[in-house]
Amino acid sequence: MTSITFVQPDGSSKTVNAADGDNIMQTAVANNIAGILGECGGAMMCATCHCYVEDTRTGSASDGEEVMLECAEDEIRPTSRLSCQIKVTSELDGLVVHLPQPID
Amino acid sequence: MRNLPVDEAVTLADLSRDPYPIYKRMRAETPVVRMAQTKRILVTKADLTKWIKENPEIFSSDDPTTPMKPAFQAHTLMRKDGDEHRAERMAMQPAFSPKVIRTDWGDLYRKIAEDYVGRLPRGETVDLFTDLCGPVAARILAHMLGLEEATDAEMQDWSQRLIDGAGNFGYDPALFEASDAANAQMNALFDRLIPRHQSEPNNSAFSVMLNAKNPIPLSQMYANIKIAIGGGINEPRDALATIVYGLLTNPDQFEEVKRRDLWMDAFEEGVRWVAPIQVSGRRTTQEVQIGDYLIGPEERVMTIQASANRDEAIFGDDGEEFNVFRDKHPHQSFGSGPHHCAGAHVARRTLGEIMLPLLFDRFPNMTLERPQDVVWSGFGFRGPLNLPVTLN
Numbered sequence: 228m229t230s231i232t233f234v235q236p237d238g239s240s241k242t243v244n245a246a247d248g249d250n251i252m253q254t255a256v257a258n259n260i261a262g263i264l265g266e267c268g269g270a271m272m273c274a275t276c277h278c279y280v281e282d283t284r285t286g287s288a289s290d291g292e293e294v295m296l297e298c299a300e301d302e303i304r305p306t307s308r309l310s311c312q313i314k315v316t317s318e319l320d321g322l323v324v325h326l327p328q329p330i331d
Numbered sequence: 332m333r334n335l336p337v338d339e340a341v342t343l344a345d346l347s348r349d350p351y352p353i354y355k356r357m358r359a360e361t362p363v364v365r366m367a368q369t370k371r372i373l374v375t376k377a378d379l380t381k382w383i384k385e386n387p388e389i390f391s392s393d394d395p396t397t398p399m400k401p402a403f404q405a406h407t408l409m410r411k412d413g414d415e416h417r418a419e420r421m422a423m424q425p426a427f428s429p430k431v432i433r434t435d436w437g438d439l440y441r442k443i444a445e446d447y448v449g450r451l452p453r454g455e456t457v458d459l460f461t462d463l464c465g466p467v468a469a470r471i472l473a474h475m476l477g478l479e480e481a482t483d484a485e486m487q488d489w490s491q492r493l494i495d496g497a498g499n500f501g502y503d504p505a506l507f508e509a510s511d512a513a514n515a516q517m518n519a520l521f522d523r524l525i526p527r528h529q530s531e532p533n534n535s536a537f538s539v540m541l542n543a544k545n546p547i548p549l550s551q552m553y554a555n556i557k558i559a560i561g562g563g564i565n566e567p568r569d570a571l572a573t574i575v576y577g578l579l580t581n582p583d584q585f586e587e588v589k590r591r592d593l594w595m596d597a598f599e600e601g602v603r604w605v606a607p608i609q610v611s612g613r614r615t616t617q618e619v620q621i622g623d624y625l626i627g628p629e630e631r632v633m634t635i636q637a638s639a640n641r642d643e644a645i646f647g648d649d650g651e652e653f654n655v656f657r658d659k660h661p662h663q664s665f666g667s668g669p670h671h672c673a674g675a676h677v678a679r680r681t682l683g684e685i686m687l688p689l690l691f692d693r694f695p696n697m698t699l700e701r702p703q704d705v706v707w708s709g710f711g712f713r714g715p716l717n718l719p720v721t722l723n
Contacts, residue, residue, distance in 0.1 A: 273671045297425065
């Protein structure tokens with residue numbers, strides 16, 4: 228099991244155990260993390276699993292992911308990622324994932 | 332492994348009239364079943380429909396035997412998988428991004444909605460379906476696609492002909508003649524608009540595709556726009572009519588929604604309750620186990636999201652009811668997997684954030700005196716065919 232911490236825009240956080248082989252979006256949905264919908268199920272087609280990750284262990288966004296990030300609802304930053312594109316491995320233990328501020 | 336059950340009794344006409352009791356029974360007794368009349372396999376449980384859509388390598392959208400190709404005179408992105416699908420979809424996607432909705436379509440939609448709602452006569456009984464739901468959906472779509480020149484009537488007519496052609500599983504030549512005529516009119520308009528979009532680019536889908544750094548072939552741009560016309564009018568139209576019906580037939584919920592401005596919740600519940608697109612088709616590429624059954628390759632599988640949206644396993648015992656205040660669970664009305672609805676953001680913003688509050692701000696005491704007069708219809712696409720409301 229790999230421990231992942233989700234931090235909401237208001238600073239509240241929740242740490243969960245993620246199953247290796249899942250992705251971060253699936254982990255968030257399974258644990259009812261607000262702000263991650265993952266409507267397309269990880270096909271990189273909806274941008275409803277947008278998050279911010281400042282951790283080099285996750286690598287960087289692919290070209291397809293960059294294009295889809297343009298379609299995210301909330302503010303795009305250099306640390307923006309689609310959480311469905313980050314695979315959980317034991318090497319990511321302790322990863323911190325920040326959730327975006329919803330835009331009204 | 333058990334033998335796949337066959338349903339000899341159920342017909343497309345039954346499913347068009349009132350599918351929900353049939354799906355409820357299927358979920359309980361035969362969640363994976365071959366429908367004898369169409370030979371297709373219907374899947375009605377939420378976990379299975381979602382899984383099917385999220386595994387395009389096993390369940391391909393590419394099906395050469397559907398009438399979509401003759402109807403659209405093209406092999407469209409709806410019937411493609413993988414990189415080819417992605418390239419064609421992403422060519423158009425920027426026009427529907429949240430950013431462009433904010434900068435371009437939000438304000439425009441508000442103006443259009445104010446204009447069309449403003450024309451409705453206070454105190455009278457009107458058919459909201461024909462007088463508002465259809466025309467507003469047509470007008471905003473014309474702008475989003477870069478086809479402002481097309482009238483509301485043309486957009487709605489083309490859309491209906493494409494849908495009728497795409498659903499023409501009986502291969503009736505008259506329906507293809509009708510869709511051919513629509514294709515000719517659309518092609519002529521698109522041809523005429525190219526110079527304008529090249530000299531004055533904007534954020535519309537046609538403009539974005541034409542002016543892309545690496546444009547897709549013109550034939551696929553045309554096919555993409557036709558897909559958006561075929562899918563972009565009836566869905567917001569039917570969703571709006573369904574939500575209004577749900578609210579007006581549940582006055583307690585209606586009052587609470589107005590009081591607390593819960594229009595987005597009303598939107599989500601309306602599209603969950605009666606999914607505008609009820610069914611999707613996939614083709615098996617290999618032998619695969621669905622539920623308790625082993626299904627061979629080259630089978631046609633229909634995922635019934637209309638049923639998944641009322642699955643007791645997710646929504647408990649009251650999934651058949653319209654209830655804005657139910658516990659929130661994801662519905663499948665926008666699909667899942669690579670073909671997840673490209674218009675989901677647009678639909679939520681335009682209907683949930685703009686149209687519903689605006690409509691009920693102007694007519695807060697709207698009533699539907701005779702709900703029994705509302706006719707519901709559709710197997711593939713479903714919604715009310717009329718909505719006689721009194722505006723107050």
